[in-house]
Amino acid sequence: MIDESTVILALESSCDETSCALVAGGREVLANVVAAQIDLHRRFGGVVPEVASRAHIEAVQPVIAEALAAAKVPVDRIAAVAGVCQPGLIGSLLVGLMAAKTLAWVWGKPLIGVDHVQAHAFSAALDAEPIDYPAVALVISGGHTALYHCLSPTDTTLLGRTIDDAAGEAFDKVANILNLGYPGGPVVDRVARAGRADAVPLPRTLLKGQSLDFSFSGLKTAVLYHVNGVPNARLTPEAIAVKGPGYGKGVAGLSHSDVADIAASFQAAVADVIGIKLRRAVRAVRARSVVLGGGVAANSAIRARAVAEAEKLGCTLRLPAMTYCTDNAAMVAALAWHHLAAGNTAGYDLEATPTTRP
Numbered sequence: 001m002i003d004e005s006t007v008i009l010a011l012e013s014s015c016d017e018t019s020c021a022l023v024a025g026g027r028e029v030l031a032n033v034v035a036a037q038i039d040l041h042r043r044f045g046g047v048v049p050e051v052a053s054r055a056h057i058e059a060v061q062p063v064i065a066e067a068l069a070a071a072k073v074p075v076d077r078i079a080a081v082a083g084v085c086q087p088g089l090i091g092s093l094l095v096g097l098m099a100a101k102t103l104a105w106v107w108g109k110p111l112i113g114v115d116h117v118q119a120h121a122f123s124a125a126l127d128a129e130p131i132d133y134p135a136v137a138l139v140i141s142g143g144h145t146a147l148y149h150c151l152s153p154t155d156t157t158l159l160g161r162t163i164d165d166a167a168g169e170a171f172d173k174v175a176n177i178l179n180l181g182y183p184g185g186p187v188v189d190r191v192a193r194a195g196r197a198d199a200v201p202l203p204r205t206l207l208k209g210q211s212l213d214f215s216f217s218g219l220k221t222a223v224l225y226h227v228n229g230v231p232n233a234r235l236t237p238e239a240i241a242v243k244g245p246g247y248g249k250g251v252a253g254l255s256h257s258d259v260a261d262i263a264a265s266f267q268a269a270v271a272d273v274i275g276i277k278l279r280r281a282v283r284a285v286r287a288r289s290v291v292l293g294g295g296v297a298a299n300s301a302i303r304a305r306a307v308a309e310a311e312k313l314g315c316t317l318r319l320p321a322m323t324y325c326t327d328n329a330a331m332v333a334a335l336a337w338h339h340l341a342a343g344n345t346a347g348y349d350l351e352a353t354p355t356t357r358p
Ligand code: KG4
Pocket: 015, 140, 141, 142, 143, 144, 167, 168, 169, 171, 172, 183, 184, 185, 186, 189, 294, 295, 296, 297, 298, 299, 300, 325, 326, 327
C-alpha cells in the first residue's frame, strides 16, 4: 500500500549538483543532501560537462551514505528508488541513473524514472500543503524555461518553452557581461537591489499573439549593446565578458550605480515577461494555482511579480522554499511517489536522454 508513510530514495545528477534525498508521502523531506560543484566550474565561467560527470562519480556514494544516515530510515522501509532519466548533461545523468538502478537491483525495489524539469514543477509541494490542481507551473532554471498545464503531479502538458536562452542562462550571461562572477543569478539579484528598474530601456520579447513560448536572447544582447555603447568604453563584448577588475572596481567605465541600474532593469524585464506569460497561461487553461520552480524562482523580483500577478488573477501562488529552487533530489523523490502510486515504474533498460522525450 502506498500512503503518507511510504518512503522513496531518489538521486539527482542531471547537471552540476549530486544529490540524494529520502522523502515520505511525496512531500515530507527526511533528508536532502546536495553536493554542489560550483567551485570546480567557476574558473571556466560555466558548467564543463566532462568535469561535471567525473565529479558526480566521486560524490555519488558519499552523498547516498550521508542521506541514509541523516534520514535514519532502514533500507527495508524504502519502497522504491528513483533516478532522473531526462533532460540533462548525458554523462552527468548516467551517473545518478546507474546508481539508482544499482540500488534498486541490489535492494530488490521498484525503479522509477523521473523527468528533471517536471520535478522542478513539483518542488513547491515539498514540506508544504498539496498543490491545488489544475495548475500552471513555470520552471525557470539555468538550463530550462518550461511552462506546463498540470492536472495532477504526473499529468502535465507543455504549454511553452524558451526558443533560445533559458532564463537562468540569461542571468548568468548578463552577470558575465557586467563582470559580476559565476553563477550570475544570485549576484544580479543582490546588486539589483541598489538599482532603478526603469533606468535602462530594455526589450520585453513576448513573441506573437498569445504565444506561451519565451525568448531571452534579445534581452541579453540589448544589455551587451548597452554596456558596450557606454561613452569612452572601447572594449569589445568579448573583452568585457572576460576581463575587467571585478565588480568591486567597476566595469569598463561603468560606476557601481550604473551596474546596479542595468541589473535592476534587466531583472525587471525578465519579471515583466514572466508575469505576462503566467497571466496568458492561467487565463488559457483556467488554472487555480500558479506554481514556480527552478533556480531563477529564487529571484526576489520574480517572486514579488508572481505574488502580484497571482493576486490579480485570484489564483493560489506556490513558491518553493529557497533550498528547493535549485537542483535537489527531494523534488525527484516527491514526484516519484506519485509515479509509484500511478504504477509508473521502469525496467532496468530505462535510458538516460539529454532532451525531453514525450
Ligand atoms: O535549477 P538550477 O539549479 O539548475 C538547472 O536545472 O538548470 O538553476 C540554476 C540557475 C542558474 O542560472 C543561476 O544563476 C540561477 O538559477 N539562479 C538565480 C538566482 N539563484 C539562482 N537567478 C536569478 N536570481 C536568483 N536569486
